[in-house]
Each structure stands twice: as structure tokens, then as C-alpha cells.
Amino acid sequence: xxxxxxxxxxxxxxxxxxxxxxxxxxxxGEAVAERLASAGCAVVLAARRKERLDALASQxxxxxxxALAVPTDVRKNDEVCELVDRTMTELGRVDIMFxxxxxxxxxxxxxxxIEDIIDQIDANLNSVCYCCHAVLPHMISQKSGIILNxxxxxxxxxxxxxxxxxxxxxxxxxxTRSLYEEVRCHGIRMTTLCPAAVNTEFGDVAGLxxxxxxxxxxxxxxxxxxxxxxxxxxxxVQVESMVVWPVCQPTA
Numbered sequence: 394x395x396x397x398x399x400x401x402x403x404x405x406x407x408x409x410x411x412x413x414x415x416x417x418x419x420x421x422g423e424a425v426a427e428r429l430a431s432a433g434c435a436v437v438l439a440a441r442r443k444e445r446l447d448a449l450a451s452q453x454x455x456x457x458x459x460a461l462a463v464p465t466d467v468r469k470n471d472e473v474c475e476l477v478d479r480t481m482t483e484l485g486r487v488d489i490m491f492x493x494x495x496x497x498x499x500x501x502x503x504x505x506x507i508e509d510i511i512d513q514i515d516a517n518l519n520s521v522c523y524c525c526h527a528v529l530p531h532m533i534s535q536k537s538g539i540i541l542n543x544x545x546x547x548x549x550x551x552x553x554x555x556x557x558x559x560x561x562x563x564x565x566x567x568x569t570r571s572l573y574e575e576v577r578c579h580g581i582r583m584t585t586l587c588p589a590a591v592n593t594e595f596g597d598v599a600g601l602x603x604x605x606x607x608x609x610x611x612x613x614x615x616x617x618x619x620x621x622x623x624x625x626x627x628x629x630v631q632v633e634s635m636v637v638w639p640v641c642q643p644t645a
Contacts, residue, residue, distance in 0.1 A: 412437065421593060439494075518568070536580045
């Protein structure tokens, strides 16, 4: 977790709303949780690393926000159901769900272990299925809600040596677009976020060696600002998808 010396200024744009953020222990999830909390939203922090969740929850609380840490492995449907059940029990509603948990591994497909292929699909695609399946009944009951699913630029392009990850992210894109058509009649919006290189732990975990500085990449705060803009749009406005590139990365 990045140490911060400044306290985020609290506002009230999202006062009374509740957000569940997966992958909240670092990177985009952490930044989005902080941004939503700074706008008055109660945030439920989900990830596997309990100590990081607890530290973030404490930081948000000290800044005047509201945060609940719920250690969760989103690859497991029962834990996702427990996450949503606890949110409803303790906070009574869920208005925003930001699904950012996931990871990728670089390497030739035929050199990959089957276990790693399956786990990437579980972490990146099945987890999103579980989260949407668990949260949508509550949003339908409320007749409102917004779900933002993090896919990747890999959901719109073909990258060699990322076959399993790419397959999962294409799945996230298709799931989000198809599911939106089922639930929009209930006042629910769904957006797919497709970022290119973001300065997170992803590159180190994946084993990437990119030819530019991390400072030139998209920053997690940039993603948080985009998410905030999306969730504060009028309820009659739907953002289908956002494809985001850093200027340092070629698009062709």
C-alpha cells in the first residue's frame, strides 16, 4: 500500500450510497475506494490481503469516511455471497459495485500450466460472474445501481502470450454488455472499463518488461477519477465502455 501524507478532502456527492470494491487492497481498487469514500460513499473493501484492507479502512475512517473491510477471495462464490450478504446486513443497500480483482501471467499458452490457465479465468471472469449474480437481485429490488467491471485493453485487441488472460477479459466485456440488456429495465447501468498500461502490481505479477517508465503509465488515481465521473452521471445516462490508454503506449 502506498503511504500518503495528505488527507483526501471529503465531499458529499455520494452521501448515503454504498459501494463494494473488489481488489481493494492495492492499485485501481484501492484508489477507487478512496475516491468514492472521499465523496461520502460508504465503501466495502474486498480482497484477500486482510492487513491491507484493514489499513485502508483505517485510513479512510481517519479522513472522515466510512469503510468496512471484508476479506474475500472472489474466485469462490460462497465468499462473494457472504460479502454481499454482510454488506446488506450492515449497510442495508448497495448502489455501486466496482469489480477490479484479477491478474494475468505472460508466456506461451502451451508452456502454461493448466492450473494457471484455470485460475486466471476464475480470477478475472468467474469472479465477475459471481459478483454480478450476488449483487443484482438487491439492485433490482432498489430499482437502481451501477456495476463497473474492469476488463482490459486485451478485451479489444489480441496480445500473444496472454491467451488465458485475454480470453477471460473478452468474457468480461461480453458478459457486461449482454447482462446490461437484461437489467437496464430495472434502472441498472453497467460499464466495462478497458485500460491499457496502468501503474499497478499487475506488470510485476505478470512478468512484463515494458519500454517506458511507470510514471508515464495511467495512474490508479486517473482510473478512480474516471469511475467517479461515471457513477455521478445522471441516472438516465449509460456509459457502455471506456477504453483508456497512456500516451506513452502505442495504440497500433
